[in-house]
Amino acid sequence: MVIHPQARTTPKLRAEIKAQRDRKQVDLAKQYNVTPQTIRKWQNRDEFTDKSHRPHRLQTKLSEHQEMLVVELRKLLLLPLGNYSPLSA
DSSP: OOOOTTOSOOHHHHHHHHHTTTSOHHHHHHHHTSOHHHHHHHHHOSOOSOOOOSOSSOOOOOOHHHHHHHHHHHHHTTOOSSSOOGGGO
């Protein structure tokens, strides 16, 4: 299991937090040296692994202005218009 490098809680600690739903979030936050928002997050989750911070949808279409800019840059820099990747050459 991969844990975020700056995570202040472990899956075991997160399970402990979830199990203590009867205690105040502020008290748990002080005990575990995290914010009440962190306590709330782990109490409401079913899994104790870190979720991705990447966007769920990537922008795959360019606006007309962006497309014109890319074409002009490719012409100016003499770059091919295909799917050529210099790393694969």
